[in-house]
Amino acid sequence: MRAACLTEQVGCTLGVAALDGEAIESLLPDGFLRDVAEAMDRVHVTLQDNILLADEAREAKVETARAEAEKAKAEIFAARAGRTGKADPQAETQPHPGGHP
Numbered sequence: 001m002r003a004a005c006l007t008e009q010v011g012c013t014l015g016v017a018a019l020d021g022e023a024i025e026s027l028l029p030d031g032f033l034r035d036v037a038e039a040m041d042r043v044h045v046t047l048q049d050n051i052l053l054a055d056e057a058r059e060a061k062v063e064t065a066r067a068e069a070e071k072a073k074a075e076i077f078a079a080r081a082g083r084t085g086k087a088d089p090q091a092e093t094q095p096h097p098g099g100h101p
Contacts, residue, residue: 003047010040 017024017033025033 003043007040007043007047010036014040 014033014037
């Protein structure tokens with residue numbers, strides 16, 4: 001978040017410098033404003049990458065939670081199948097081909 005604030009501040013500073021035009025630019029080293037603008041662009045790209053990575057991490061966390069829930073369900077089915085003597089845990093949830101268990 002700090003980087004976003006800094007890029008916003010740099011943008012405002014560059015905007016003020018642009019309003020003052022050559023007066024400000026003459027006080028700075030050659031190419032300084034260009035270098036700052038390029039650095040700001042690189043920071044902006046990096047921020048976007050970090051946002052994308054954070055989104056992907058959140059999605060991965062959700063998928064992991066879903067997988068863990070499915071695993072827990074499978075373990076419950078397997079335990080139930082062991083207690084009832086059925087070899088296939090899916091047999092409890094699938095209809096029997098002949099209509100009878």
